[in-house]
Amino acid sequence: MSATLIKNARLVNERSIIETDIKIVGQRIERIASNISSKPGDTIVDAQGGYIIPGMIDDQVHFREPGLTHKGTIASESRAAVAGGITSYMEMPNVNPATTTIEALEHKFSIAEQSSFANYSFYLGATEDNLEQIKQLDPQKHCGVKVFMGASTGNLLVEEPAALEAIFRDSPVLIVTHCESGAVIKQNIQKLAQDKSPLTIDDHPILRDEDACFASSSYAVELAKKYQSQLHVLHITTAKELALFESGSIDKKHITAEACVHHLWFSNKDYERLGNQIKCNPAIKYPSDRDALLQALKTGKIDIIATDHAPHTWAEKHVPYEQAPAGLPLVQHALLSLLEQVHQGHMTITQLVEKTAHNPALRYGIQQRGFVREGYYADLVLIDPDTTTLVTNDNSLYHCGWSPFNGHSFSAQINKTWVNGNLVYTNQKVVEQPVEAMRLVFNK
CATH class of the missing domain: 3.20.20.140 (Metal-dependent hydrolases)
Incomplete structure (x- = not known):
């Protein structure tokens, strides 16, 4: 199975920030380590020092x-x-x-x-x-x-x-x-x-x-x-x-x-x-x-x-x-x-x-989410802390068509979002694809 390999990321997780790579296979995080090697067919994402956080x-x-x-x-x-x-x-x-x-x-x-x-x-x-x-x-x-x-x-x-x-x-x-x-x-x-x-x-x-x-x-x-x-x-x-x-x-x-x-x-x-x-x-x-x-x-x-x-x-x-x-x-x-x-x-x-x-x-008690851990679902967000985001009513995706932040420029940008290992947002656009979201399960 081909993988998604996130390189050169600053992972913010469990009260620490580390420089690492993250390998996603299917819906889950398979490996978190430095210098993970890619294989033919893998998708490489260069985080360029951006933050990776759990969604x-x-x-x-x-x-x-x-x-x-x-x-x-x-x-x-x-x-x-x-x-x-x-x-x-x-x-x-x-x-x-x-x-x-x-x-x-x-x-x-x-x-x-x-x-x-x-x-x-x-x-x-x-x-x-x-x-x-x-x-x-x-x-x-x-x-x-x-x-x-x-x-x-x-x-x-x-x-x-x-x-x-x-x-x-x-x-x-x-x-x-x-x-x-x-x-x-x-x-x-x-x-x-x-x-x-x-x-x-x-x-x-x-x-x-x-x-x-x-x-x-x-x-x-x-x-x-x-x-x-x-x-x-x-x-x-x-x-x-x-x-x-x-x-x-x-x-x-x-x-x-x-x-x-x-x-x-x-x-x-x-x-x-x-x-x-x-x-x-x-x-x-x-x-x-x-x-x-x-x-x-x-x-x-x-x-x-x-x-x-x-x-x-x-x-x-x-x-x-x-x-x-x-x-x-x-x-x-x-x-x-x-x-x-x-x-x-x-x-x-x-x-x-x-x-x-x-x-x-x-x-x-959400099962296998909320942390970036090997074996957990790959619900991840890549943040560019150095690129601004100007909010306008026109670029707001809400059905109601407006935002209380209209006209405000935030100092960071959401670069990519993965849900269950699927890239659902990139290049300032939602990826229109078959729904891969899941019902949450609780350990209680």
Whole structure:
């Protein structure tokens, strides 16, 4: 069998950077060593001193299929993801109809099997009355159950204490939570509306403030401690919440925390320029919160970095604030934004790899991914740290056709992406080929 031989790479993996060659045969990494010899028929890739990293594993995306495909599809958004160096993702249940049954969950897997460019898994959505469906989840086949604790749309909202207690007691899989208190948000809206009408985007971090976040996330942590549940709190946005989490290695934790790329990049000062484009829940907050999140990445209080990619059409975003949907498209430019954080000294590239690949693989128990190791699947990204990338709406691959980074020039470039040993992105283009992505399997 012919091989792909990556030469002259700087491999960033397991807290070190080494100069090495990497040999890919079929779907897997066969050898990592200096000066690997090629054979006739092998494909040679000269990395020219660029970084090779394990592909980003994004544990939180919204790809909008089924039912919301005017915003995005599994095909369109995973295509943008591989262009951004994301090789695996876990997708959320707030589609139409919501993914609240095992049957609906497996239907999404069947769509991805035919159309996804990246490896995939999907969450079941919790409701106040689908505990029996949650109990049927298979820890080796399903990534987790998503619980919207106090702020959601449709029936994906679990506020009743007895329902929450049952989920935290009986879930056989990882519980991931969106933590904002609906009661606190309602109080904030009533208070602010007394003095101001209409509300504007500048009010968003006031309405969905640190108290709304802390009230919900502290409740989730309390339940997880009570039942020794496996809990992963998504998209932490405030300095106050960080007191709930422990520093250190992810290995022995049963309660972990995530930050998202946009909360590490933007602050409330960007609302004037970008308006509803960066309206999201939980809200982008203040520079002090952003700085605290960046520091928490270094100490290990924040374990994982994800995107919460959530596309909406340009027209949907350009309505009055209170009617505008929350969420923004991010997968194509997430890794570039994190490389910029490295360039600015806010994290090291080894920390970036740990938070985007190693730790998601460890937290979810993903089988043979998230590390560059012999025998593992060849989910790899080649980064050119010396070539800039100008983002425009026109070169964004999202179905919605726009990016909040429009006009920004990042200091690095995604050169190539491999998924299961297949080159899926090169020369600034997605390789249009038969889908070779796989369903993620978990060691649990």
